[in-house]
Amino acid sequence: MIRTEQIDQGRVHGHVAHAEKPVGGIVLLPTIFGIDKFSQARAVMLAEAGMTTMIWNPYPGEAQPTDYGSAIGRAGKLSDETVGDMSACVGHMLGAMKLPKVAVLGFCLGGRYALLLAADDPRLVACVAFYPSIREPMKPNEKQDAVARAAEIKCPVQVVQGTADEVILMPTFLKLREKLEQRQATTIAQVHPGAVHSFLRPDLQSVPANAAATQLSWPPAVGFLETCLRRAG
Numbered sequence: 001m002i003r004t005e006q007i008d009q010g011r012v013h014g015h016v017a018h019a020e021k022p023v024g025g026i027v028l029l030p031t032i033f034g035i036d037k038f039s040q041a042r043a044v045m046l047a048e049a050g051m052t053t054m055i056w057n058p059y060p061g062e063a064q065p066t067d068y069g070s071a072i073g074r075a076g077k078l079s080d081e082t083v084g085d086m087s088a089c090v091g092h093m094l095g096a097m098k099l100p101k102v103a104v105l106g107f108c109l110g111g112r113y114a115l116l117l118a119a120d121d122p123r124l125v126a127c128v129a130f131y132p133s134i135r136e137p138m139k140p141n142e143k144q145d146a147v148a149r150a151a152e153i154k155c156p157v158q159v160v161q162g163t164a165d166e167v168i169l170m171p172t173f174l175k176l177r178e179k180l181e182q183r184q185a186t187t188i189a190q191v192h193p194g195a196v197h198s199f200l201r202p203d204l205q206s207v208p209a210n211a212a213a214t215q216l217s218w219p220p221a222v223g224f225l226e227t228c229l230r231r232a233g
Contacts, residue, residue, distance in 0.1 A: 029110025162195025
């Protein structure tokens with residue numbers, strides 16, 4: 001049974017799923033829905049694989065949004081400055097929680113933030129971004145170019161994309177991939193034909209392309225994170 005807890009200390013706000021014998025930690029950056037059933041389920045999966053996982057709470061002190069309209073409205077008020085709060089979560093896991101290494105995993109909104117956090121925080125040993133919500137042109141509340149900043153990431157990166165994604169379009173994804181592959185660190189790109197944005201969502205699994213992408217994408221991402229956390233150096 002995975003033990004869970006809520007943390008609200010200073011800039012650190014999140015839901016933690018504790019691994020029994022952790023090899024390291026994961027900061028999980030969620031979708032616009034924040035700490036929902038989907039993100040909690042994925043955190044438990046990661047903890048069962050030996051990685052203590054903290055889901056960053058983008059809406060501290062507020063109830064989590066339950067419908068798309070309220071979620072998109074609240075996400076539209078987030079600033080790229082909140083990346084500092086995510087970095088505080090990294091510091092908490094390395095410090096107070098005494099985990100040896102930390103990586104970041106993000107979905108949608110969190111996928112974009114994962115790239116920005118990895119560019120900002122050299123303490124991270126790996127970054128996985130599932131269908132990062134990178135739009136061209138950027139939204140009004142976005143001040144940092146996630147594609148350009150990807151070139152600054154020092155750790156290994158895995159990006160996961162569906163070819164039918166309606167948020168990060170394929171031309172944008174290809175620009176992101178090119179920036180990542182120009183670095184000295186490892187880049188792994190998963191491309192899933194016909195899969196849409198957020199294809200991991202349970203309610204999208206009736207579409208064969210989404211189901212195939214879900215089955216094929218998750219195990220390599222978990223293995224990548226675990227390997228990077230276990231790797232010496």
